[in-house]
Amino acid sequence: MRQFTAVVNPSAGGAGSAAALIPLAGLLREAGAGLEVEYSRSLGHARELALGAAGQSRIVLGVGGDGLTGRVVGALAGTGAVGGIVPAGRGNDFARAVGLPGEPARLAELLLHGEPKATDVIEVESAVHDRMPVLGSVYAGVDALANRHANHSRLLRGAASYYAGGLRAVMSWRPAGYRVTVDGTVHHRRGFTVVVANSGYYGFGRRIAPTAAVNDGLLDVVIIHQASRLLFFAVMNELRSGGHVHRRQVETLRGREVRIECDRDLPYGADGEVEATLPVTARVLPGALNLLS
Structure with missing residues (x-):
């Protein structure tokens, strides 16, 4: 029977992450599986816990949102270890992209009896991040700026902080000159953002890259060109269906290695974590992760 180690960051997901694990833990243990729970102090500590559990031949579960699960499960890339995700965050965009079930019974069945699938990972390299694994996407522009505002908000929490952060970022935005190198x-482009996607979803279920696949060995690059703010809001609304890609202001490219540079200091984000500034390089690691999905 399989042996699991679940890594939870209580400070990131709050009580929600631990609560999401309780019914699943009961089902796994009832089936005879072993389950240990580790509580991390930070994303870096979560990565250490994941590698430690993998070294004991245990299946590592990341419990939380995209940032935490990306750091926990992404740490297993290239090690041969097996990982799984317990969606317990605000967006759960990567879990959505790989079709993970939300119901505890179905998720338990997958974790107990499913076969690992070879899954692509993004390797991110910059002045701050030295070959950091990312599961979903890297984005640099008004979206990263909005995320930064939301993460530093003292008055608002949850979805409200992201809506307020997004409005603040758009209203203060000025054109950015990008240099995007794909393979x-x-x-050279001027625009609102550049997104390098492994997963098709980001930002709470928005289909930023509708054709992206986590097992094709390629990254989808979406560039939203500079336009009026009114048109930008229309494009943002179309992200729900993926229809934005048909607009002439939206450009899509594909490649294995993408470098994003800018003519001014601009933040980039990676699966919801924004603590760095361009330039950044993202490259795909094809099939590097064994994921129960």
Whole structure:
């Protein structure tokens, strides 16, 4: 029977992450599986716990949102270890992309009896991040700025902080000049954002890259060109269906390695974590992660 180690960050997911694990833990243990729970102090500590459990040949479960699960499960890339995700965050965008069930009984069945699938991972490299694994996407522009505002909000929490942060970022936005290099080919653009996607979803279920697949060995690059704020809000609304890609102001590219540079200091985000500034390089690690999905 399988042996699991679940890594939870109580400070990131609050009581919600631990609560999401309780019914699943009961089902796993009732089936005879072993389950240990580790509480991390930070994303870095979560990564250490994941690697430690993997070294004991245990299946590692990341319990939380995209940031925590990306750091926990992403740490297993290239190790041969097996990982799983227990969605317990605000967005759960990567879990959505790989079709993970939300019901505890169905998720338990998958974790107990499912076969690991070879899954692509993004490797992020910058002045701050040295080959950091990311599961979903890297984005640099008004979206990263909105995320930064939300994360530093003292008055608002949850979805409200992101709506307020997004409005503040858009209203204060000025055109950014990007240099986007995709597999050696340079593209100069002015726009609102550049998104490098492994997963098709980001930002609470928005289909930023509808054709992205986590097992094709490629990254989808979505560039939203500079336009009026009114048109930008229309594009943002179309992210729910993925229809934005049909607009002439939206450009899509594909490649294995993408470098994003800008003509001014601009933050980039990676699965909801924004603590760094461009330039950044993202490259795909094809099939590097064994994921129960």
